[in-house]
Amino acid sequence: MPITSFHDIPVFQFSSLAGRPGLVHAISTRHGGVSPPPWDSLNLSHTRGDDTARVNENHRRLCAALDVPADALTNAYQVHGAQVMLIGPAQRGQRQMNTDALITAAPDTPLLLRFADCTPIILYDPAHHALGLVHAGWRGTVAGIAAAAVHAMQVSFGSRPAELLAAVGPAIGPCCYEVGDEVVEAVRQAFSNPEALLPPGRRTRRHFDLWAANGQQLQEAGVRQIETAELCTACHHDWFFSHRAAAGRCGHFGALVMLRPL
Numbered sequence: 001m002p003i004t005s006f007h008d009i010p011v012f013q014f015s016s017l018a019g020r021p022g023l024v025h026a027i028s029t030r031h032g033g034v035s036p037p038p039w040d041s042l043n044l045s046h047t048r049g050d051d052t053a054r055v056n057e058n059h060r061r062l063c064a065a066l067d068v069p070a071d072a073l074t075n076a077y078q079v080h081g082a083q084v085m086l087i088g089p090a091q092r093g094q095r096q097m098n099t100d101a102l103i104t105a106a107p108d109t110p111l112l113l114r115f116a117d118c119t120p121i122i123l124y125d126p127a128h129h130a131l132g133l134v135h136a137g138w139r140g141t142v143a144g145i146a147a148a149a150v151h152a153m154q155v156s157f158g159s160r161p162a163e164l165l166a167a168v169g170p171a172i173g174p175c176c177y178e179v180g181d182e183v184v185e186a187v188r189q190a191f192s193n194p195e196a197l198l199p200p201g202r203r204t205r206r207h208f209d210l211w212a213a214n215g216q217q218l219q220e221a222g223v224r225q226i227e228t229a230e231l232c233t234a235c236h237h238d239w240f241f242s243h244r245a246a247a248g249r250c251g252h253f254g255a256l257v258m259l260r261p262l
């Protein structure tokens with residue numbers, strides 16, 4: 001697993017994004033924090049029953065490790081929708097309501113979204129030095145949130161999809177993501193080739209391939225450069241929080257991105 005440690009905090013990084021000048025990116029793991037089971041240990045969610053002081057300390061540790069200003073963390077109250085929010089200086093350090101994607105061209109403005117099986121997607125535009133960060137569970141995926149974020153970057157920054165670098169992070173994989181009829185129906189309505197995204201499982205129910213669905217949606221939006229982690233959070237719940245693997249009792253890891261001035 002491509003894990004890099006920053007000051008004893010292990011994080012996952014994409015090879016297509018690592019080392020890019022002016023770009024900070026990390027997918028945190030569950031290691032390096034202070035929370036006890038079932039949030040052990042780097043839980044970044046205040047809404048999973050963990051103690052606030054511990055969650056704050058976990059944020060402080062991650063930000064310190066990445067040399068990111070913790071007081072400027074800009075996050076979202078995620079609602080599994082398809083709303084994209086443009087983050088400028090006025091939104092820096094605040095929590096955005098009812099949004100699952102953040103885009104920015106503002107330097108020193110760290111964006112953070114939280115995950116425990118849903119799909120983190122990073123969009124980086126090297127031509128305009130601009131960023132997008134997406135939280136895509138099944139609802140957001142069928143609602144087209146990854147494509148909506150690409151479109152918002154086109155409108156806000158003049159981004160050209162073919163120049164974007166997209167990265168699809170650790171999320172529950174087609175191996176483990178068994179879904180019910182509601183999801184199957186929604187996928188069939190949202191995608192032109194739904195059966196390929198709904199592989200049969202070991203039991204009678206279908207599985208949903210969140211990685212491929214989001215990759216396909218990005219391609220249809222014109223994105224050509226896509227790196228997919230292909231890491232299943234349920235298979236690798238020793239490294240990542242997985243809502244499914246923990247039967248709902250777990251913390252959240254984070255995807256954190258920030259632009260530094262070039």
Ligand SMILES: [Zn+2]
Pocket residue numbers: 172173174175176177232233234235236
């Ligand atoms: Zn799996």
